[in-house]
Amino acid sequence: MDNLFDRDRVLLPSGPTDPAHISALALQPPLEMLRLSEVRDKLSALFRCHGAVQLQLPPLWLKREPTDRLRRDTAFLLDSGGRLFGLNLGGRLAVCQYAALHPKAGFLKCFSFVHSLRRDPSGGIPLEDLTADFDIHCPTAAGGSKAVARFVESEILVVCHEILSEFGIRPDGTHPTEGGAAYIQLNHPQLLAALLDICGVPSEAPQRAQLVSVMAKAATRRLDDWGAISSRLEQRGLCSAACARELSKYVWHRWRPSELHKLRTLVQARAPPQRRAAGLSAISSLEDCIAGAEAMGVQTDTLVLVDTRLALSHLEFSAGMQLQVSLPGHGVLLKGGRYDALRGSLAAGSAEKVAAGISIYLGKLMSCLGAADTRAGGSEVDVLVCSVGEGLALERMAIVGQLWQGGIRGGASAGD
Secondary structure, eight states: OTTTTOTTSEEEOOOOOSGGGSOTGGGSOOHHHHHHHHHHHHHHHHHHHTTOEEOOOOOOOOSSOSSTTSOTTOOOEEETTOOEEEOOOOTTHHHHHHHHHOTTOOSEEEEEEEEEEEOOTTOSSOEEEEEEEEEEEEEGGGTOHHHHHHHHHHHHHHHHHHHHHHTTOOTTSOOTTOOSOOOEEEEOHHHHHHHHHHHTOOOOHHHHHHHHHHHHHHHHTTOOOHHHHHHHHHHTTSSOHHHHHHHHHHTSSEEOGGGHHHHHHHHHHHSOHHHHHHHHHHHHHHHHHHHHHHHTTOOHHHHEEEETTOOOOTTTSOSSOEEEEEETTTEEEEEEEEOHHHHHHHSTTSOOEEEEEEEEEHHHHHHHTOOOOSSOOOOOOSEEEOOSSSSOHHHHHHHHHHHHHTTOOEEEOOOO
């Protein structure tokens, strides 16, 4: 662990050891902690319904930056005793490393909760990132790569739908306390590349990367004003006026699942020969994913939009389908996609697998849910045992014990 005690590392003071130094307010569970516990319990139950197991992944020390999410503000956080407190890894590196260390685990479906800390660029106390990750690794030998990919991608889409439904973020409208339609944005990097060629975007890598970044930020912020984006692109010299007109028709437009046949016709007719096959394959992949989710009970035509502006990290989600859910005023609630290439790079020589996952940002999700109940929770019971008269405490305790043995949440009045 090189430079573990570098002067740039953040040191955290040890907590007070004398209980007399802890205020009475600190001993009460904060409402945010109670809300976070409820959110984690709901997500855990949802993931377990899909057969996922919970992993407690260890922190990793990486000398280089394998993804663009491992930024320079990432740091080990140590307390004053030099003990490792946490590390913001980001992305799917930890689960890929776990899969590489356990190659015999052919089919892997897991989830984990990450409490990661990073330095605040403006100074002050470290910022906390709370993330829930859900991942599926499935060998292609289980039924052919295309069939396996269809099932895995469809299940990821279904899990996103279930998360929105579980927390009342209505796919067909708005959250009860917020405005802005909630929907899942889908895209595929090969489809985006084909559309950029059709629109005449310059092929130079730096120039194209800047244009893709501008469009992706617009997708994340759910911007609809094409005029402002078009002016910015032209002023930076990223595209011509004619190219901007094409972008407004094909890339800026959001496509419903029922309109994918129009994209297929467009790519078939106008995509360059070297991009055509990959673009058509990407459309077929999205169609298969959507059809699978519909078979599993998801109303995709009101929930899913193919947003061709979307471009997640090309180092992380470069293998196929990409998805994202964002709300105005809150930002990205969750995002994910396929990352076969990242898994393969960390598990060289192992069997080929389809790898996909999503990350749910719990802080954003909790802010979206609105204000919490002002009462701090105490306990939850289904049956409360009471009695009239004195000397019946043991009888009440016996009844409560029987309730507990039967798996019923019970309680009793403590007085005599």
